[in-house]
Amino acid sequence: MGSNIGTAETTARSLSGFTGVGLILLLVLAGLLGLLSTGYVPSAGADVLLLAGAGLCGLGVLLLLRGLATLQPNESLVLTFLGKYSGTVNQDGFWLVNPLAARKRVTRRLVTQEIGPLKVNDAAGNPVEIGMVLTWRVAEASRAVFDVENYPSYVTAQGETALRSLASRHPYDDEEYRESLATRQAGAARQAEGGVLSLRDGGDRLTATLSADLRERMALAGLVVQEARLSHLAYAPEIAATMLRKQAASAVIAARRTITSGAVAIVEQALNELEDRLGGVLDAERKAAMVSNLLVVLVGDRDVTPVVNTGTLYS
Known part of the structure; x- marks a missing residue:
């Protein structure tokens, strides 16, 4: 649904970090030669030029040092230059990137997060406590950084919303729900539909429904849901x-x-x-x-x- 919306991820321009180290050594040598040569030139103007060149070499060394970055496996580096997205480095290793670009590290490792238990009303109107374990990861770092304010908080909020939506559409127990419908003189119509999927007995079908709902929500932020499974289900204490x-x-x-x-x-x-x-x-x-x-x-x-x-x- 949201796969074509947001900040499309591109690969940032980068060089091997060892190339950057080589450039740094060359600049250090050039600056030292310029400093050592200041006393051996015949004119004062030449000394000024040598000192200026040594200073530029030192500035170049500082910039190159700032441009060096090390990435671990399943880690990304999002770059922005002058407020504009300039690409993402996804490959692990030692890299030289734009030293003037602002950088944001984003982990793409799997995250297991427990959401809830939340107190909600099921389809029969009974207050229940429901919780889940959500396993997710960042698939597109640019969207996770730029399309939402805080993607960990986004995951929590969307997980709670999906959990509440699931609980409100299904009863805790099939028999309880049928009794509730019969009380409201609507049980015959519901039973004609072939039964009700309850939270207690839904099993893998509820897990599939919850995962599909979360995948659609998380795709807007460049996130991937690996698994969502109910971990807690009980009546609220006041009616337990x-x-x-x-x-x-x-x-x-x-x-x-x-x-x-x-x-x-x-x-x-x-x-x-x-x-x-x-x-x-x-x-x-x-x-x-x-x-x-x-x-x-x-x-x-x-x-x-x-x-x-x-x-x-x-x-």
Whole structure:
């Protein structure tokens, strides 16, 4: 989106630093010869010229010394001369650049930055805490220096914005979101779309969405996002205890539902086998009593104390 906008990076003119060292030695020798020759010339005007030449040699040495620069791997040097961008040196090594140019060193190494945790509202309106680990680097040093005021701060701000945007578009939990929509009488339309991608279960799909959003934002500043992955996800402290109790209740209900379903199947099988063995059909009252007793035994969470009936149901 922003690849053609901003300060296009160009390669600065530079010479090997060893060439600069050679020029410095030549100027030093020339200046020393000029100083040593001042007492051996017949005229005073010649002495003045020799001294002036030695001074110029000394000035040239100072300028060349200022133009020497050493770059480490994955390091760039951005040059500006008289307020105008004059190029970038990206190759590591020993270099001689324009000594009158202002220089800005920029590292192109990978940076791992933790953003958050931030407190935001998810798609269901629940306050959640969310954080991520962002891995990025500078791809074009000129854009990082000239197109934004402070690119590390830019990364932090855009990372927080992307994280908030992601959290606001997805619910923390799919089930919670469906309940929220049902409460607002809009659940049927959303369920017809094929489900909801939740923050808790999104996994790699959420990571891909977050990375794509950040890459588009960072490209404006000449930055490259290597990876963006959620590192922290939790309900906000003010509702965490309530949500924990709700999740525990949901687990208990699901377990009870499974137990009850299994118990009904067992009771049905027991009645069928009993009728087959007795060769007849039990009346409704006996069935009801047996079903009630079996369900109490099978579904109850405590040991059952049996009661033996020595009479009949009709006495």
